[in-house]
Amino acid sequence: MASNGSSAGMSSRLAVTAINGLLAVKPLAAVAKRQARQKIVKRAEANGIPWRENVRQLQQQNLQADYDAIANPNLEYPEYYCRPFHAYAEGNLNWQAAWEAESAAMAVHAILCEETGDRGDFKLRRGYTKAFRDRVEIAPQRIVDLGCSVGLSTFELEEIYPEAEITGVDLSPYFLSVAHRRGQERRSSIQWRHSAAETTGLPAGKWDLVSICLVFHELPQQAALAVLKEARRLLKPGGYLTFMDMNPQSEAYKTMPPYVLTLLKSTEPYLDEYFSLDLEGAIASAGFTPPTVRFNSPRHRTLIARAL
Numbered sequence: 001m002a003s004n005g006s007s008a009g010m011s012s013r014l015a016v017t018a019i020n021g022l023l024a025v026k027p028l029a030a031v032a033k034r035q036a037r038q039k040i041v042k043r044a045e046a047n048g049i050p051w052r053e054n055v056r057q058l059q060q061q062n063l064q065a066d067y068d069a070i071a072n073p074n075l076e077y078p079e080y081y082c083r084p085f086h087a088y089a090e091g092n093l094n095w096q097a098a099w100e101a102e103s104a105a106m107a108v109h110a111i112l113c114e115e116t117g118d119r120g121d122f123k124l125r126r127g128y129t130k131a132f133r134d135r136v137e138i139a140p141q142r143i144v145d146l147g148c149s150v151g152l153s154t155f156e157l158e159e160i161y162p163e164a165e166i167t168g169v170d171l172s173p174y175f176l177s178v179a180h181r182r183g184q185e186r187r188s189s190i191q192w193r194h195s196a197a198e199t200t201g202l203p204a205g206k207w208d209l210v211s212i213c214l215v216f217h218e219l220p221q222q223a224a225l226a227v228l229k230e231a232r233r234l235l236k237p238g239g240y241l242t243f244m245d246m247n248p249q250s251e252a253y254k255t256m257p258p259y260v261l262t263l264l265k266s267t268e269p270y271l272d273e274y275f276s277l278d279l280e281g282a283i284a285s286a287g288f289t290p291p292t293v294r295f296n297s298p299r300h301r302t303l304i305a306r307a308l
Protein backbone atom coordinates (compact mmCIF):
# COMPACT_ATOMS: atom_id res chain seq x y z
CA MET A 1 0.00 0.00 0.00
CA ALA A 2 1.31 3.45 -0.83
CA SER A 3 2.23 5.59 2.17
CA ASN A 4 0.63 9.03 2.57
CA GLY A 5 3.98 10.58 1.66
CA SER A 6 4.33 8.77 -1.66
CA SER A 7 0.67 9.26 -2.64
CA ALA A 8 1.09 12.97 -1.85
CA GLY A 9 4.26 12.92 -3.93
CA MET A 10 2.44 11.20 -6.75
CA SER A 11 -0.45 13.70 -6.78
CA SER A 12 2.02 16.56 -6.61
CA ARG A 13 3.90 15.16 -9.64
CA LEU A 14 0.59 14.75 -11.44
CA ALA A 15 -0.28 18.37 -10.67
CA VAL A 16 3.10 19.53 -12.05
CA THR A 17 2.58 17.43 -15.20
CA ALA A 18 -0.95 18.80 -15.61
CA ILE A 19 0.22 22.39 -15.20
CA ASN A 20 3.14 21.94 -17.58
CA GLY A 21 0.71 20.36 -20.10
CA LEU A 22 -1.70 23.26 -19.69
CA LEU A 23 1.04 25.86 -20.11
CA ALA A 24 2.34 24.11 -23.24
CA VAL A 25 -0.98 24.66 -25.04
CA LYS A 26 -0.93 28.36 -25.87
CA PRO A 27 -4.68 29.15 -25.88
CA LEU A 28 -5.12 27.26 -22.59
CA ALA A 29 -2.11 29.00 -21.08
CA ALA A 30 -3.61 32.33 -22.11
CA VAL A 31 -6.92 31.48 -20.40
CA ALA A 32 -5.10 30.21 -17.29
CA LYS A 33 -2.98 33.36 -17.12
CA ARG A 34 -6.01 35.63 -17.62
CA GLN A 35 -7.85 33.89 -14.81
CA ALA A 36 -4.81 33.96 -12.53
CA ARG A 37 -4.46 37.67 -13.28
CA GLN A 38 -8.08 38.43 -12.45
CA LYS A 39 -7.64 36.60 -9.16
CA ILE A 40 -4.49 38.58 -8.32
CA VAL A 41 -6.21 41.91 -9.03
CA LYS A 42 -9.27 40.90 -7.00
CA ARG A 43 -7.17 39.73 -4.05
CA ALA A 44 -5.08 42.91 -4.18
CA GLU A 45 -8.16 45.10 -4.07
CA ALA A 46 -9.63 43.06 -1.21
CA ASN A 47 -6.32 43.74 0.60
CA GLY A 48 -6.67 47.51 0.20
CA ILE A 49 -4.52 47.96 -2.90
CA PRO A 50 -6.59 49.96 -5.41
CA TRP A 51 -5.03 48.19 -8.43
CA ARG A 52 -7.44 49.25 -11.18
CA GLU A 53 -7.70 52.81 -9.84
CA ASN A 54 -3.88 53.13 -9.75
CA VAL A 55 -3.69 51.88 -13.32
CA ARG A 56 -6.48 54.20 -14.47
CA GLN A 57 -4.72 57.22 -12.96
CA LEU A 58 -1.38 56.46 -14.61
CA GLN A 59 -3.10 55.69 -17.91
CA GLN A 60 -4.83 59.07 -17.84
CA GLN A 61 -1.61 60.93 -17.09
CA ASN A 62 -0.12 60.21 -20.51
CA LEU A 63 3.53 59.47 -19.82
CA GLN A 64 4.71 59.91 -23.40
CA ALA A 65 6.65 63.10 -22.54
CA ASP A 66 8.40 61.25 -19.69
CA TYR A 67 9.19 58.43 -22.10
CA ASP A 68 10.65 60.83 -24.66
CA ALA A 69 12.80 62.45 -21.97
CA ILE A 70 14.16 59.10 -20.77
CA ALA A 71 14.29 56.55 -23.58
CA ASN A 72 17.58 55.87 -25.31
CA PRO A 73 16.50 55.08 -28.89
CA ASN A 74 19.88 53.48 -29.69
CA LEU A 75 19.80 50.99 -26.86
CA GLU A 76 19.96 47.34 -27.93
CA TYR A 77 18.09 45.08 -25.58
CA PRO A 78 19.74 41.81 -24.52
CA GLU A 79 17.85 38.84 -25.97
CA TYR A 80 17.08 37.41 -22.51
CA TYR A 81 15.24 40.63 -21.59
CA CYS A 82 12.78 40.41 -24.48
CA ARG A 83 11.05 37.23 -23.30
CA PRO A 84 7.61 37.20 -21.66
CA PHE A 85 7.78 38.01 -17.94
CA HIS A 86 5.12 38.09 -15.25
CA ALA A 87 2.51 36.93 -17.77
CA TYR A 88 3.06 39.97 -20.01
CA ALA A 89 3.81 38.77 -23.54
CA GLU A 90 6.16 41.72 -24.11
CA GLY A 91 7.80 41.29 -20.72
CA ASN A 92 8.81 44.60 -19.18
CA LEU A 93 8.65 46.48 -22.46
CA ASN A 94 5.07 47.74 -22.49
CA TRP A 95 2.83 50.31 -20.80
CA GLN A 96 0.49 47.82 -19.12
CA ALA A 97 3.37 46.30 -17.14
CA ALA A 98 4.56 49.79 -16.18
CA TRP A 99 1.13 50.99 -15.04
CA GLU A 100 0.69 47.83 -12.96
CA ALA A 101 4.21 47.56 -11.51
CA GLU A 102 3.55 49.47 -8.27
CA SER A 103 0.30 47.62 -7.54
CA ALA A 104 1.89 44.28 -8.40
CA ALA A 105 4.78 44.93 -5.98
CA MET A 106 2.32 45.93 -3.23
CA ALA A 107 0.22 42.82 -3.90
CA VAL A 108 3.14 40.38 -3.95
CA HIS A 109 4.68 41.85 -0.81
CA ALA A 110 1.37 42.16 1.08
CA ILE A 111 1.66 38.47 1.99
CA LEU A 112 4.86 39.21 3.91
CA CYS A 113 3.01 40.77 6.82
CA GLU A 114 -0.43 40.58 8.31
CA GLU A 115 -1.29 44.18 7.59
CA THR A 116 -3.00 45.29 4.40
CA GLY A 117 -2.36 47.78 1.61
CA ASP A 118 1.20 48.91 0.92
CA ARG A 119 2.55 47.98 4.38
CA GLY A 120 4.11 44.70 3.24
CA ASP A 121 6.05 46.40 0.46
CA PHE A 122 7.09 49.23 2.78
CA LYS A 123 8.25 46.79 5.47
CA LEU A 124 10.22 44.72 2.97
CA ARG A 125 12.07 47.76 1.62
CA ARG A 126 12.62 49.29 5.06
CA GLY A 127 13.83 45.88 6.29
CA TYR A 128 16.39 45.88 3.46
CA THR A 129 17.74 49.37 4.09
CA LYS A 130 17.74 48.71 7.84
CA ALA A 131 19.72 45.51 7.24
CA PHE A 132 22.58 47.38 5.57
CA ARG A 133 22.36 50.88 7.02
CA ASP A 134 24.15 50.17 10.28
CA ARG A 135 26.90 48.30 8.38
CA VAL A 136 27.59 51.09 5.94
CA GLU A 137 30.25 53.07 7.72
CA ILE A 138 30.12 56.11 5.44
CA ALA A 139 27.43 58.59 4.43
CA PRO A 140 27.18 57.62 0.74
CA GLN A 141 27.26 60.66 -1.48
CA ARG A 142 26.72 58.95 -4.80
CA ILE A 143 24.40 55.97 -5.18
CA VAL A 144 23.30 53.83 -8.12
CA ASP A 145 20.16 51.67 -8.02
CA LEU A 146 20.58 48.98 -10.70
CA GLY A 147 17.27 47.65 -12.04
CA CYS A 148 15.25 50.44 -10.45
CA SER A 149 11.95 49.74 -12.26
CA VAL A 150 9.29 52.35 -11.38
CA GLY A 151 11.49 53.73 -8.59
CA LEU A 152 10.15 52.06 -5.43
CA SER A 153 13.65 50.91 -4.41
CA THR A 154 15.22 54.21 -5.50
CA PHE A 155 12.80 56.37 -3.50
CA GLU A 156 13.53 54.23 -0.44
CA LEU A 157 17.26 54.97 -0.91
CA GLU A 158 16.45 58.66 -1.20
CA GLU A 159 14.40 58.47 2.02
CA ILE A 160 17.32 57.15 4.02
CA TYR A 161 20.08 59.12 2.25
CA PRO A 162 18.35 62.43 1.37
CA GLU A 163 21.66 64.20 0.78
CA ALA A 164 22.98 61.71 -1.76
CA GLU A 165 23.08 62.07 -5.50
CA ILE A 166 21.13 59.04 -6.76
CA THR A 167 20.84 57.46 -10.21
CA GLY A 168 18.29 54.77 -11.07
CA VAL A 169 19.16 52.47 -14.00
CA ASP A 170 16.70 50.23 -15.83
CA LEU A 171 16.22 48.63 -19.23
CA SER A 172 12.50 49.42 -19.47
CA PRO A 173 11.78 52.94 -20.71
CA TYR A 174 8.13 52.34 -19.73
CA PHE A 175 9.03 51.64 -16.09
CA LEU A 176 11.43 54.57 -16.07
CA SER A 177 8.65 56.85 -17.37
CA VAL A 178 6.55 56.00 -14.30
CA ALA A 179 9.63 56.52 -12.08
CA HIS A 180 10.29 59.89 -13.74
CA ARG A 181 6.68 61.02 -13.20
CA ARG A 182 6.64 59.83 -9.58
CA GLY A 183 9.96 61.60 -9.05
CA GLN A 184 8.49 64.88 -10.31
CA GLU A 185 5.49 64.47 -8.00
CA ARG A 186 7.86 63.98 -5.03
CA ARG A 187 10.21 66.80 -6.12
CA SER A 188 12.95 64.22 -6.19
CA SER A 189 16.34 64.90 -7.74
CA ILE A 190 16.98 61.26 -8.72
CA GLN A 191 18.41 60.84 -12.22
CA TRP A 192 16.87 58.07 -14.35
CA ARG A 193 19.03 56.25 -16.84
CA HIS A 194 17.83 53.95 -19.59
CA SER A 195 20.58 51.35 -19.92
CA ALA A 196 21.48 47.78 -19.06
CA ALA A 197 22.72 47.22 -15.52
CA GLU A 198 25.70 45.32 -16.99
CA THR A 199 26.75 48.23 -19.23
CA THR A 200 25.49 51.40 -17.57
CA GLY A 201 27.89 53.78 -19.29
CA LEU A 202 28.26 55.59 -15.93
CA PRO A 203 31.75 56.72 -14.86
CA ALA A 204 34.01 54.16 -13.15
CA GLY A 205 35.18 54.39 -9.52
CA LYS A 206 32.93 57.32 -8.62
CA TRP A 207 30.17 55.73 -6.58
CA ASP A 208 29.88 55.00 -2.85
CA LEU A 209 27.01 52.54 -2.90
CA VAL A 210 25.43 50.33 -5.55
CA SER A 211 22.10 48.74 -4.67
CA ILE A 212 20.63 45.76 -6.56
CA CYS A 213 17.14 45.15 -5.22
CA LEU A 214 14.82 42.37 -6.46
CA VAL A 215 16.59 42.14 -9.83
CA PHE A 216 18.67 38.95 -9.90
CA HIS A 217 15.69 36.56 -9.95
CA GLU A 218 14.96 38.11 -13.38
CA LEU A 219 18.44 37.46 -14.77
CA PRO A 220 20.18 34.51 -16.38
CA GLN A 221 23.42 33.72 -14.54
CA GLN A 222 25.73 35.19 -17.18
CA ALA A 223 23.88 38.52 -16.95
CA ALA A 224 23.94 38.41 -13.13
CA LEU A 225 27.74 37.93 -13.17
CA ALA A 226 28.11 40.79 -15.67
CA VAL A 227 26.03 43.06 -13.41
CA LEU A 228 28.29 42.28 -10.43
CA LYS A 229 31.32 43.11 -12.57
CA GLU A 230 29.72 46.42 -13.55
CA ALA A 231 28.87 47.19 -9.91
CA ARG A 232 32.54 46.68 -9.01
CA ARG A 233 33.63 48.93 -11.90
CA LEU A 234 31.32 51.71 -10.70
CA LEU A 235 32.32 51.63 -7.03
CA LYS A 236 35.22 53.39 -5.37
CA PRO A 237 37.49 50.97 -3.47
CA GLY A 238 35.76 50.48 -0.11
CA GLY A 239 32.37 51.37 -1.64
CA TYR A 240 29.38 49.22 -0.75
CA LEU A 241 27.42 46.70 -2.75
CA THR A 242 24.01 46.05 -1.20
CA PHE A 243 21.73 43.37 -2.56
CA MET A 244 18.26 42.08 -1.75
CA ASP A 245 16.19 39.35 -3.38
CA MET A 246 14.38 36.10 -2.72
CA ASN A 247 16.17 33.69 -0.41
CA PRO A 248 16.20 30.25 -2.07
CA GLN A 249 17.08 28.65 1.29
CA SER A 250 13.99 30.00 3.02
CA GLU A 251 11.40 27.52 4.29
CA ALA A 252 8.78 29.24 2.13
CA TYR A 253 10.52 28.12 -1.08
CA LYS A 254 11.82 24.82 0.25
CA THR A 255 8.33 23.73 1.28
CA MET A 256 6.44 25.32 -1.61
CA PRO A 257 4.30 22.69 -3.37
CA PRO A 258 6.06 21.81 -6.65
CA TYR A 259 3.04 22.80 -8.76
CA VAL A 260 3.00 26.28 -7.17
CA LEU A 261 6.73 26.58 -7.95
CA THR A 262 6.00 25.47 -11.52
CA LEU A 263 3.39 28.22 -11.86
CA LEU A 264 5.82 30.75 -10.41
CA LYS A 265 8.53 29.66 -12.84
CA SER A 266 6.12 30.05 -15.76
CA THR A 267 6.14 33.81 -15.09
CA GLU A 268 9.80 34.07 -13.97
CA PRO A 269 11.87 32.41 -16.73
CA TYR A 270 15.25 32.65 -14.94
CA LEU A 271 14.21 31.60 -11.46
CA ASP A 272 16.07 28.27 -11.66
CA GLU A 273 19.26 30.05 -12.69
CA TYR A 274 18.90 32.47 -9.78
CA PHE A 275 18.16 29.71 -7.27
CA SER A 276 21.23 27.75 -8.36
CA LEU A 277 23.65 30.71 -8.44
CA ASP A 278 26.34 30.72 -5.75
CA LEU A 279 25.71 34.37 -5.05
CA GLU A 280 28.18 34.78 -2.20
CA GLY A 281 30.94 33.20 -4.30
CA ALA A 282 30.00 35.31 -7.33
CA ILE A 283 30.15 38.52 -5.30
CA ALA A 284 33.57 37.64 -3.87
CA SER A 285 34.87 36.65 -7.35
CA ALA A 286 33.73 39.98 -8.78
CA GLY A 287 36.19 41.83 -6.52
CA PHE A 288 34.31 42.29 -3.26
CA THR A 289 34.84 41.19 0.33
CA PRO A 290 32.93 38.00 1.21
CA PRO A 291 29.40 39.30 1.75
CA THR A 292 27.52 39.47 5.01
CA VAL A 293 24.10 37.87 4.75
CA ARG A 294 21.02 38.96 6.65
CA PHE A 295 17.43 37.81 6.41
CA ASN A 296 15.15 40.79 6.07
CA SER A 297 11.89 38.86 5.62
CA PRO A 298 10.86 35.21 5.90
CA ARG A 299 11.53 34.93 2.13
CA HIS A 300 14.25 37.50 1.40
CA ARG A 301 17.95 37.92 2.03
CA THR A 302 20.15 40.99 2.08
CA LEU A 303 23.85 40.75 1.18
CA ILE A 304 26.38 43.46 1.90
CA ALA A 305 29.94 43.57 0.58
CA ARG A 306 32.70 46.14 0.05
CA ALA A 307 34.65 46.74 -3.12
CA LEU A 308 38.28 45.62 -2.68
Ligand SMILES: C[S@@+](CC[C@H](N)C(=O)[O-])C[C@H]1O[C@@H](n2cnc3c(N)ncnc32)[C@H](O)[C@@H]1O
Nearest residue numbers: 092147148149152153170171172196197213214
Ligand atom coordinates in the same frame (compact mmCIF):
# COMPACT_ATOMS: atom_id res chain seq x y z
C1 LIG B 1 11.20 43.01 -10.07
S1 LIG B 1 11.74 44.51 -10.77
C2 LIG B 1 12.25 45.25 -9.26
C3 LIG B 1 12.95 46.43 -9.28
C4 LIG B 1 13.11 47.42 -8.19
N1 LIG B 1 14.52 47.50 -7.85
C5 LIG B 1 12.28 47.21 -6.97
O1 LIG B 1 12.86 46.94 -5.92
O2 LIG B 1 11.06 47.35 -7.03
C6 LIG B 1 13.22 44.11 -11.68
C7 LIG B 1 13.65 45.22 -12.58
O3 LIG B 1 14.90 44.89 -13.14
C8 LIG B 1 14.93 45.39 -14.45
N2 LIG B 1 15.97 44.69 -15.19
C9 LIG B 1 16.02 43.38 -15.51
N3 LIG B 1 17.16 43.10 -16.17
C10 LIG B 1 17.83 44.27 -16.26
C11 LIG B 1 19.10 44.63 -16.83
N4 LIG B 1 19.88 43.74 -17.40
N5 LIG B 1 19.47 45.91 -16.77
C12 LIG B 1 18.68 46.83 -16.16
N6 LIG B 1 17.50 46.55 -15.61
C13 LIG B 1 17.08 45.29 -15.66
C14 LIG B 1 13.53 45.18 -14.97
O4 LIG B 1 13.26 46.02 -16.07
C15 LIG B 1 12.71 45.52 -13.74
O5 LIG B 1 12.38 46.85 -13.73
